[in-house]
Amino acid sequence: MSDGREITEYEKYIRTGPLLGLQKTADELVCHDELAFQIVHQVEELWMKLCQHELALAVRLIEGDRLVEARVTLHRMYLICGLMADQLRLLETMSPRAYFTVRSALGRGSGQESPGFNALLEQPAALRTATRALLKRRAVKLIDLHRDPARSPEMFALVEALVDFDEAFQHFRQRHLALVRRIIGGRTPSLKGAPAELLEHGVRQTFFPELWLVREQLFRDFTPGPPLFEDDVDETHHH
Numbered sequence: 001m002s003d004g005r006e007i008t009e010y011e012k013y014i015r016t017g018p019l020l021g022l023q024k025t026a027d028e029l030v031c032h033d034e035l036a037f038q039i040v041h042q043v044e045e046l047w048m049k050l051c052q053h054e055l056a057l058a059v060r061l062i063e064g065d066r067l068v069e070a071r072v073t074l075h076r077m078y079l080i081c082g083l084m085a086d087q088l089r090l091l092e093t094m095s096p097r098a099y100f101t102v103r104s105a106l107g108r109g110s111g112q113e114s115p116g117f118n119a120l121l122e123q124p125a126a127l128r129t130a131t132r133a134l135l136k137r138r139a140v141k142l143i144d145l146h147r148d149p150a151r152s153p154e155m156f157a158l159v160e161a162l163v164d165f166d167e168a169f170q171h172f173r174q175r176h177l178a179l180v181r182r183i184i185g186g187r188t189p190s191l192k193g194a195p196a197e198l199l200e201h202g203v204r205q206t207f208f209p210e211l212w213l214v215r216e217q218l219f220r221d222f223t224p225g226p227p228l229f230e231d232d233v234d235e236t237h238h239h
């Protein structure tokens with residue numbers, strides 16, 4: 001029972017009671033925009049939770065040689081990252097002044113402490129390992145896959161789906177940096193030092209560096225000069 005009435009099946013299943021109790025009440029808000037700030041962060045945490053769940057499945061599917069299903073799952077992760085990036089836009093409607101008020105209430109809390117984000121930084125390593133093992137199992141070199149995608153289209157589509165996910169996660173970080181610049185400016189020191197520098201470093205990070213390097217190596221095929229990064233790219237090669 002809630003407010004003297006029966007809880008509906010919908011409320012029971014979606015758990016709307018607990019869910020909608022997770023935000024500050026109107027009386028508790030330090031300013032009008034704080035609700036948007038809190039909800040966007042909460043929704044982002046939920047998407048990151050779902051992304052982790054999907055990522056764990058993608059690893060199992062690759063390990064089980066179920067590449068078509070793995071690609072479907074990676075596509076879902078790509079879409080989730082897109083939502084994560086898009087939703088940051090809502091906070092671009094927050095004035096710098098309102099953010100300052102909210103930040104005062106935030107104490108020393110920082111996005112760097114986001115459990116979902118930190119898990120998402122760690123977890124793709126398993127995806128990378130599973131993909132390397134797959135290439136090895138099938139005796140396919142990444143560079144050969146790129147030289148002739150039609151020879152192993154299933155594998156090519158898989159590594160491209162990994163690049164899609166990598167790029168979408170980078171896009172989230174880029175959108176976040178754009179938001180930070182817009183709200184606090186590029187050179188404002190934050191609680192933890194110079195945020196722009198820290199965040200710019202993050203934007204350059206990739207989960208699957210070899211999938212980016214192989215592009216440089218491929219273009220070396222068409223330009224004279226010594227091969228680039230042969231050891232980095234060539235995962236299946238043994239001396």
Ligand code: HEM
Pocket residue numbers: 040041044045088091094099109110111112113114117176179180183184190191192193195198199202
């Ligand atoms: C008004 C909006 C926002 C501002 C002004 C802002 C500001 C910042 C700043 C200055 C940092 C650098 C670390 C620090 O100084 O604490 C940071 C990091 C971070 N923020 Fe935000 N943020 C905002 C919204 C969000 C949202 C909605 C999320 C969603 C999850 C988020 C997630 C993160 C994460 C994950 C980091 C760590 C990034 C990394 O280490 O690369 N932030 N944020």
